[in-house]
Amino acid sequence: MPSSVTPPPSRWKQRFLILFALTVLLPAAIVLWLVGRFGGDSPVDYADPVEHFKYGSTGGEHEMGFPYWIWRALPEVCGHYLPGTGYQSLGMLYETLPNGRLKDLPVGTSKRRYQGVDRVFVNCAVCHTSTVRAAPNQPPLLVAGMPAALFNMKAFEEFFFQCAADPKFSKEFLIPEIQRQGAKLDLLDRYLVYPAAIAIMRDRVLALKGRFEWVFEQKAWGPGRVDTFNSAKVIFNFPMHRLDPKEFDAPADFPSIWLQRPRREPRAMELHWDGNNTDMTERNKSAAFGTGTTPPTLDLPRIKRVEAWILDAEPPAFSKLFPIDADLAARGAPLYKHYCATCHGASGRDFSGEYVGRVTPLAEIGTDRRRLDSYTYTLAVNQATLYAGYPWRFSKFRKTYGYANMPLDGIWLRAPYLHNGSVPSLRDLLEPAAARPKVFWRGNDLFDPVKVGFVSDSPDAGGKKFFRFDTAEAGNGNGGHEGVAYGTGLSPDDKAALVEFLKTF
Incomplete structure (x- = not known):
């Protein structure tokens, strides 16, 4: 009677299976792992x-x-x-x-x-989030989209x-x-x-x-500021030791990034402090380099989510933390319309105005020129090579001749003022340069609701030391934006009314 027992595999089959496991299955398992x-x-x-x-x-x-x-x-x-x-x-x-x-x-x-x-x-x-406190014993309010006034x-x-x-x-x-x-x-x-x-x-x-x-x-630089475009020169391998010394020491404040839609519609505004680009997507991709991205590693879907949010994100109202004197603000409204609206918009949400988002020549505005000089024609030409081979290759960067007029949405949270953060409060900005603080301290998130700016008259508070800002140093000049056309000749009462109206933005 035939046996039902399976005969053992031959020796060559055993060797083949072992060899197959060692040379194919094991490496495959290792690769998968x-x-x-x-x-x-x-x-x-x-x-x-x-x-x-x-x-x-x-x-x-x-x-x-x-x-x-x-x-x-x-x-x-x-x-x-x-x-x-x-x-x-x-x-x-x-x-x-x-x-x-x-x-x-x-x-x-x-x-x-x-x-x-x-x-x-x-x-x-x-670079675009910070905190504000209404009183020393109150918790800070974290505000997404405001300048990072505390980040050094x-x-x-x-x-x-x-x-x-x-x-x-x-x-x-x-x-x-x-x-x-x-x-x-x-x-x-x-x-x-x-x-x-x-x-x-x-x-x-x-x-x-x-x-x-x-x-x-x-x-x-101190908190809240960055020398943006000299860092870009490093990326392009500029010989930093051979550049004009006037290009250095040019830090500027981080900007707010709320309400970007009205900055591009119905017309594109000139972006960055010096208005060197009118394309918001180029501006955003350029800024992304500061977060460590490169053209091949840029995470476009997730950056587009940020771009979608900042189109309509709004700043918190001043009245969320502090009261506004409605009568005094009403007095300030016509003053704002006369002195400010043409360059900065009809209100904190209506950005209409002949010169809003347009560059004012440096000879006219008179503010510190270091930030303008740091952005050179040569750098603009180099930026035009970024994303070569991609559908979004840069093409809008250009050298300008002054500083762009910004809309004033959420202006109360954008202190200190001017492009280099050299004036601590809105009330100080309405004074001639000679009367503005020569030295003040940055890095405090405690807010002064009267002058509209962060408290800046003390070097420390609660064990925390602040950054001493000296307007006499290169790049820190607090001149400009002064004269009859800018409201610095108004009476103290009119200045108080104008500042009160700006609190509604």
């Missing part, structure tokens, strides 16, 4: 447009992103390079969770899972450059701190991924430090 572990590109997304603005990605984490736990550990390991405790001491803002604890990342940063590591870098909100970008950059050059920027110091903070690193993270990430980030930041040495040679 590696793809799952180190592949993927997943930013953290937010359904709410304001939350997306505050924490959503622009794509900068791809090239500039710090591994999340390195970002968390650096303020502890390199705290001696900070003016105080943590990123808060640089003016970065942390929101409070319902449980009373602070969020793990500040406003203006985003997180993305890329190459197997959670990466963190800044986004648009780091130069100190932020210098912190990373100095830390990368410190021996403590190493696995021997960072990994113990990362573990102390509660990171659950697996063996691969502990002995391979994070040691490699630390070495790569150190080399990358040191390379940037070499290119941005000019930053250390400039005077301090």
